[in-house]
Amino acid sequence: MTPDKQPSLRSRSRRKIPVAPLHDFPPGTRMEVKVGSVQIAVFNVGGDFYALYGRCPHQSAPLSRGRLQGTVICNAETCWKTEWAHDGEVLVCPGHGMEYHIRSGKAFGYNLRLRTYEVVVEDGQVKLVM
Amino acid sequence: MAADGQLVTVQKVEPASNPVQDEDLEQYGEDLSGLTIVDVDVHVDDTLMYMLDYMEGHFRKRMETVLQADFKGEPGNSLRNMIAHIAWLGSSYDKPPRAKLATKEDLLARMEKGIIDYSILFPSELLPVGYLPEPEWAAALATAYNQYMVDAYNNLAGVKIAIVVAPQHPDRAAEEIDLHAAHPDVVSVCIPDVGVNPPIGDEKYRPIFEAAARHDLPISFHGIEALIHDNYPLRVAHFHTLMQVNSMGFPFTSMLQIMSVVCAGIPVRFPNLKFAILEAGLTWMPFIMYRLDAAYLRYRTELPALEKKPSDYIRDWYIGTHELEALPRRGDLVKLIELYQGHETTMWASDWPHLERDLIAGFMRYEMDDELRRKILGENALRFFGLTPRK
Ligand code: FES
Numbered sequence: 001m002t003p004d005k006q007p008s009l010r011s012r013s014r015r016k017i018p019v020a021p022l023h024d025f026p027p028g029t030r031m032e033v034k035v036g037s038v039q040i041a042v043f044n045v046g047g048d049f050y051a052l053y054g055r056c057p058h059q060s061a062p063l064s065r066g067r068l069q070g071t072v073i074c075n076a077e078t079c080w081k082t083e084w085a086h087d088g089e090v091l092v093c094p095g096h097g098m099e100y101h102i103r104s105g106k107a108f109g110y111n112l113r114l115r116t117y118e119v120v121v122e123d124g125q126v127k128l129v130m
Numbered sequence: 131m132a133a134d135g136q137l138v139t140v141q142k143v144e145p146a147s148n149p150v151q152d153e154d155l156e157q158y159g160e161d162l163s164g165l166t167i168v169d170v171d172v173h174v175d176d177t178l179m180y181m182l183d184y185m186e187g188h189f190r191k192r193m194e195t196v197l198q199a200d201f202k203g204e205p206g207n208s209l210r211n212m213i214a215h216i217a218w219l220g221s222s223y224d225k226p227p228r229a230k231l232a233t234k235e236d237l238l239a240r241m242e243k244g245i246i247d248y249s250i251l252f253p254s255e256l257l258p259v260g261y262l263p264e265p266e267w268a269a270a271l272a273t274a275y276n277q278y279m280v281d282a283y284n285n286l287a288g289v290k291i292a293i294v295v296a297p298q299h300p301d302r303a304a305e306e307i308d309l310h311a312a313h314p315d316v317v318s319v320c321i322p323d324v325g326v327n328p329p330i331g332d333e334k335y336r337p338i339f340e341a342a343a344r345h346d347l348p349i350s351f352h353g354i355e356a357l358i359h360d361n362y363p364l365r366v367a368h369f370h371t372l373m374q375v376n377s378m379g380f381p382f383t384s385m386l387q388i389m390s391v392v393c394a395g396i397p398v399r400f401p402n403l404k405f406a407i408l409e410a411g412l413t414w415m416p417f418i419m420y421r422l423d424a425a426y427l428r429y430r431t432e433l434p435a436l437e438k439k440p441s442d443y444i445r446d447w448y449i450g451t452h453e454l455e456a457l458p459r460r461g462d463l464v465k466l467i468e469l470y471q472g473h474e475t476t477m478w479a480s481d482w483p484h485l486e487r488d489l490i491a492g493f494m495r496y497e498m499d500d501e502l503r504r505k506i507l508g509e510n511a512l513r514f515f516g517l518t519p520r521k
Contacts, residue, residue: 019140032143036136058456059492062155065146094146095489 016120016127025049025126032064033128040117042128043068043102045088049119050102051128052091057112061095068092071099071108151483152490153243161494162245166508166519170450171352171408171479172249174283175231176256176275184274189267232483234282240482241288245490247508247520249482251283252320252408253294257354260297260325268296269303276306284315288520292318292350297326300334304341311345317515318406323351323387324379330387331394339400348404348448348514351387353380380453384410385418388444392422395435397443404514406448408479413455415470419444445471448514450479451506454488463496473502477511 019031019042027047032054033040039054041064054063070087074080090108091100100107105114118129146154178196185193231254232240241249253259256275262268276293283289293310295303310316319342321330328334330351342349384407391397391405419441426439436443449472457463467476481487493506512519 017138020142024142030143030145032141034137034139036138059489060155060495061150061489061491062143064143065150067145094150096149096486 015130016122017130019119019126019128022121022124022126030064032062035128035130039064040128041066041091042119042126043091044126045102049121049126051117051119052100052102052105053115056093056095056098057114058093058098059095061093063091063093063100063114065094066091066100067094068102073108149483149485149487150489151240151487152245152480153240155489155491162490164521165504166247166512166521167245167478167490168248168250168508168511168515168517169246169480169482170250170350170406170477170511170515171452172237172251172482173232173254173484174237174251175233176254176279177231178255180278180282181255181271181274184277185270189270192267236483237283237289238286241286246288248288248290248511248515248517250317250511250515251279251289251291252350252352253279253292253322254484256294257322257352258325259294260322260327262296262298262325265296265299265302269299269306272296272306273302276310280310280313280316284313286315289315290317290515290517291315292320292352294320294322295338297321297330297335297338300337303335304337307338307341307345307347311341311347316347317517318348318350320350320352321387322354323407324354324383326387329390331390331392331396333394339396339403343400343403346402346516348406348516350406350408351384353384353407353409380410381414385414388418388447389422389440392436392440392443393433395433397446398435398437404448405446406450406477406514408450409452409481410449411453411455412449412451412466412470412472412476413457415444415449415472416466419470446475448475448477448510450477451493452479452481452488453486454492457496460495460497463493464498464502467502473505474510474513476506477514478507 017033017035019025019033025031025044027044030041030043033042039062040051041054041062042049042051045068052063055061056063068088069090069092070084071090072082073085074082086101089102091102092098093100098107098110100114105116107113120127120129178193182190182193182197237249240246253275256271259268259272262271272294279291279293283291293306293316295306297303307319319338321338323330339349388407397403422440422444426433430436457466467473478493479488480490508519511517
C-alpha cells in the first residue's frame with residue numbers, strides 16, 4: 001500500500017462517543033467505558049474531564065476503580081528533596097498500586113505513558129473523542 | 131449503543147476500597163473455562179484472636195495479654211505487625227488500597243465464583259513463627275493455628291490446608307504432623323523459611339522430615355519478608371526501605387533453605403518426600419541450581435551423601451509462581467522455566483488476598499503452549515498436593 005493510499009489517523013474522522021449527560025457526571029465521579037474490547041476510564045476531577053486507557057499494563061486491573069490522591073516526588077526541581085505533590089491528580093491502580101498522572105497518563109517511576117483521550121462537553125453531553 | 135458497529139457500554143463506578151481480585155473481574159470468561167486452576171498460596175484471616183481458644187495454661191494467659199496490646203490499631207492483633215511493620219510504618223504513604231484480611235465468607239465467595247478449583251490455605255500470622263526465641267511458645271502457637279484451621283476450614287469444597295510447624299521445636303513439629311496428617315483436608319506441612327536458625331538442613335530438624343515422609347505429606351517452604359531481624363540470613367537493618375528487604379528477603383531465604391536441604395542430603399535420605407517453595411518468585415531458580423553445581427565440582431567431598439549433582443535434586447522441587455517477576459517480553463517466562471526445567475513443577479500461586487497478590491491476567495500475558503499452561507495453572511499442583519480434579 002502506498003503512503004498516500006493508507007488511511008492516516010488524522011484523516012480518519014474522529015468519533016464522538018456519548019458517555020453521560022453532564023448532570024449525571026458530576027465532579028468526583030468516574031465512568032468505565034467499553035468501546036468494543038477497549039476499556040477506557042473517564043474521570044471528572046473538579047469539573048475537568050480526563051480519559052485514559054482503562055487497563056493497567058501490569059496485570060490488567062481496571063483503572064477506572066483506582067483512587068485519586070497525591071504522591072511523593074524527588075527531582076532537581078525539588079532540589080532532590082522528597083515532597084508530596086500532585087494531590088488529587090494521581091490515579092492509583094487498584095491492582096498493585098502503580099501510579100499514573102491523570103492529566104498525561106504518565107506512570108510515576110516508569111518509562112510508560114497510558115494512552116489518553118480527549119473529552120468534550122457538547123449540548124449538555126459528555127463525549128469521548130476517539 | 132453502537133458506534134462503527136462496536137458495542138459501547140458505560141458504567142458508573144466507584145474507587146475500589148480493597149485491591150481488585152480475580153473474582154471481581156469479568157474479563158476471564160472463555161480464556162479460563164475448562165481449565166483446572168489450583169491456587170497454591172491463599173491466606174485467610176488468622177490473626178491471633180482466633181488462636182486464644184486453642185491455647186491452654188500459661189500460654190493462654192500470655193495470649194490474653196498479647197491481645198490487649200494495640201499494635202497499629204488492628205483488630206485481632208497481629209504478630210506480623212508486632213514484629214514487622216514497626217520499622218517501616220507508613221513507608222508506603224497508604225498508597226495502594228490496603229488489602230483486608232480475608233474472612234471465611236470472602237474465601238467462599240471467591241470459590242463460588244468458579245474461577246479457582248482449589249485454594250490451598252497457608253498461614254499469614256504464623257509465618258514469622260521461626261523468629262520466636264522460645265520454642266515452647268512457638269510450638270503452642272503452631273498447635274493453636276493448626277487446630278483452628280482444621281476446625282474452621284474443614285470440608286469446604288475446593289479448600290485445603292497446609293498445617294504449620296515451629297521448626298525450633300522439632301519434636302512438637304513432628305507431633306503436629308502425626309496429629310493432622312490423616313485429615314482429608316490437610317495437604318501439606320508448611321515450614322516458614324525465615325528465622326530458621328540454624329538452616330533447615332541441620333540434623334536437629336530430622337524429626338520433621340521423618341514425620342512428613344512417614345505420612346507422605348509434602349513440605350512447603352513459605353517465604354516472608356526478612357523483616358527486621360538483624361542476623362540470619364541477612365543483616366536487613368542495613369536497608370532503609372521495606373522494598374529492599376522484601377525484594378531480597380524472600381528469594382534469599384528460599385535459596386538458603388533449598389541449599390541447606392539439598393546439601394544435607396535430605397532428598398537422598400527421604401527420596402519420596404516432595405518439596406515446594408512458595409512466595410519467592412522464580413527467576414533465582416536457575417541461579418541457585420547451577421551455582422551449586424559449579425561449586426559441587428570443587429567441593430563434592432563435603433557432600434558425600436549426594437548421588438547426583440545439586441541441580442538434579444532442586445529441579446524436582448515444586449515452585450509457586452508468586453511473586454511473579456515482571457519479565458519484559460511475553461516469551462520470557464517459558465525461557466526461564468526451560469532454564470530451571472520446571473515444566474512439571476511450576477505451580478500458579480496468587481497470594482490472595484494480599485496486596486502483592488498476582489492476578490491471573492499477569493500470568494496469562496506470557497505466551498506458552500496450552501499444555502504448559504494447563505500444567506502450571508493446575509495439573510502440577512494436583513500432583514504435588516495429591517488432589518483429584520474437580521471438573
Ligand atoms: S494491575 Fe496495576 S499495578 Fe498491578
